[in-house]
Amino acid sequence: MPTEEKQKNQQSELHKRLWDIANDLRGNMEAIEFKNYILGLIFYRFLSDNLESKVNEILSEDNITYEDAWNNLDVQKELSENLLNKGGIGYIIEPKYLWKKMINLIKTNKFLIQILQDAINKLSNSILGKDSEEDFINLFEDMDLDSSKLGKYEEDKTKLISKVMLNIDDIDFEMHNVEIDVLGDAYEFLISKFASTAGKKAGEFYTPQQVSKLIAKIVTASKKELKNVYDPTCGSGSLLLRVAKESKKIGKFYGQEMVSTTFNLARMNMLLHHIPFDRFNIVNNDTLEHPSKDHLKMRFDAVVANPPYSAKWSADQKFLDDERFSAYGKLAPKSKADYAFVQHMIYLLDDNGTMAVVLPHGVLFRGGSEAVIRKYLIKNKNYLDAVIGLPANLFYGTQIPTCILVFKKCKTNDNVLFIDASREFDSGKNQNILTDENIEKIFKTYLERKDVDKYAHCATLKEIEENEYNLNIPRYVDTFEEEPEIDIHEVLANIKKLEEEKNSLDKEIEVYLKELGIIEK
Template sequence: MSEEQKKILEQQLWNIANALRGKMNADEFRDYILGFIFYKYLAEKMEIYANSILEEDKIQFRDIKENTPEGLEYIDAIREEALETLGYFLKPSELFSEIAKRGNSGTNTFILEDLQKILTNIQLSTMGTQSEEDFDNLFEDMDLNSTKLGKSADARNAIIVKVLVHLDEIDFKLEHTELDVLGDAYEYLIGQFASGAGKKAGEFYTPQEVSKILAKIVTTGKNRLKSVYDPTCGSGSLLLRVAREVKDVNNFYGQEMNRTTYNLARMNMILHGVHYRQFDIKQEDTLEHPQHLNDMPFEAIVANPPFSANWSANPLFLNDGRFSQYGKLAPASKADFAFVQHMIYHLAENGTMAIVLPHGVLFRGAAELHIRKYLIEQKNYLDTVIGLPANIFYGTSIPTCILVFKKCKEDPDHILFIDASKEFEKVKNQNMLREEHINKIVETYRNRTTIEKYSHLATLKEVEENDYNLNIPRYVDTFEAEEEIDIQAVMKEIKSLEAKRAELDKEIDFYFKELGLVF
């Protein structure tokens, strides 16, 4: 599929999403449209897999008569294989195209009850299997009886049929296994919803250009990763972005507090072809109830946690292995360093972690200074500080930074500072990082080069002399000397203007006198 065809697919999906736009707010119709796309994906994947099994028998999955002894025999055999390979099962009558066809039969067929039952059956098909947790309540945000879809059952049925029929006309080209066209289109839709979600977008989406930087940093020098972990994974797009930078990732781990976003992350993983045995996404508060302590350490860790979030800062955490060695906890009103400490605890000795944070972490005092100093002076884990432009995240205009940590630094005597805050393109109300901006950041990081007014390789002594204040202007001199002013020329121009003004005053006085007025 060409780039142009991919864009057409993305636009088709967005147009279908807009069919629901007038019915509900962006958050709500996002959950419905992404859920329907996911259902269509599962159904098409099921049909392709079943047809491959039935190839020798020269029959098609959708042609099986479910109520005959022979049909039931086929279905039982395919169910067993599908649950092992795909992790779920759908009967021929439950395929997306079949339910769309029934809804579009021209006889005002009522499909809502059947559709709700099918979505429930997908989850029920996994009960007692290894994939049960990955499909548990996956469609719970798609309440087909919600009055937000329409005041009457018939109105709700009509809008759902309309969406299903339009979706059914789109070919996802799932037979082309080397392409991730649908995955790209799904990411596009998530990005579109984020751009319209304002402040709430930060709960589930990291702009792709920032994701690229984080992914390229943690995969530097590696072709394969044993594991990648995101403790605040949102929709899972950051984890998936890391996978694009290497040939293979064995396992994906993530944790997400918001239930709806957690569902979206699991859908996103499956839809991108990540096998259910390869990912483990949990729903819980990462700081208060970490879920992957038995799976660590991780080779690559990325995160875009909520900026300066509240957390309990319970003194009992001073006995928690994640925080105990520091002697102090991050403030209850600013959990930024708590996320840093949590991630470092989960990081492998040969691993790299990159985290997006507000600029305040670079210079704030008290407990944060204590933690910052410990990480640099005692552990020497801080590898790089990257300043990003303001206004590149949805819902907040504050400038941000990326901190890169390694337990085994290749360059233990320095910390690299990069000031990329001035290099961006303004698009409407948002600042955007273009490919050249991303490449410059990544290449500077990888080569550890010093570029005038852009980057500086600071010694640990320099950082100590600055009292462990990491504010980037202390290390990267971005001062621009103003053009020298010729005072004599300016005075001469002022005198000339004064003379002209005196001449004008005389003319005005002359006209006033002619009119019998006093100037």
């Protein structure tokens, strides 16, 4: 089954289930709030199932249950060390707080919401002072089980959360399948369904899997084994995860995300896709204004991003002394940080690495400081490798067409490939969709770097210079379709024939009207 069809089927079922759960909650709170409960409980279920699997693996030769092992203090200590130390999962859920145990309590009417709160508190305490603390701390801070919005009394809260947990227990999340970003997709769905109340646009933190797939294929094309990958605006982490799918091996994942809720989502997503806590480092802060000091010391094999389009930033003059921006002599304008993200990413790109970033079309032709930065990247450095125009309406929250810019520091050519893929897509209900065939065509064209009529052109640096470093795709890829030649004599003959037929019909109608007495004979 093609990827896009598989995704549609899975998403359709997931969305139906999520909608049922959302309807249980929506009378009590807005979407921006209840999504936190749904995603938090999905994540707790995963952590519980994951721990159970790991414990069974550790105890497989001891012929002892997790419960019995936990009741033996010596075995409990050894088991805890295995779970918390390097190579383990980084957290502990006690046997009585396992997801399936709580589901059984719900089914036998013995569950209380305080049990779930105790479970989360115990899990949170288990990571304190451990190597995994940075990756697990505050993951459940957005799920407030004391909120009056869950109900006035504890009994009401218990009843509502129990219903949500039972619904979640019935969902097959296909956690093993990296093609499907469960949390990212669930997040996008919940936000898009209630966009008017959510406030934040999903497009700012969630990159559709098909777009992620294309970007991942590009950055792994020349190097399948990566020592690391970095996303400065990682959102739900979907781009990082997609790179993992396309590569044979990745040493470590790095990212930064400004919004704390989305930062939590990214860490959850890493763990959900079985990325051990010691193999990812995601930071919660503004990438441009307050980049991670640890990240700035590094250089990355692959750099990917779908930053917020034309976001505002300070553009403070102090950044002219910042190594990320100083060589250009100009800063991106305050009202449009697109090139600030590009400069930041270029700085962290390894000499032999590949960078791919999704941006609005304005970056291709806008003037002012952006034109200066664009010219420096092309003329002075020859870093720009490709410009790929994507269809409009691919991302939730914006219908504008976007493009992918590909950069390499050590190019072996003196040209830039332009691809116009804006007209090839499947129309979805809410968004357009890139099919597997669309992606393969773009990727094949990118690898071959040959002209394709009305689709791609490999432009020399001289051509780009002649266009004054304006990268607007129609300047390089001619998609004009000639209209068929019109035979004016044939058109006039047809008009004359139609007029004769009209006159004949008018006379016939006049006869009928006279016979009916409608007009005088």
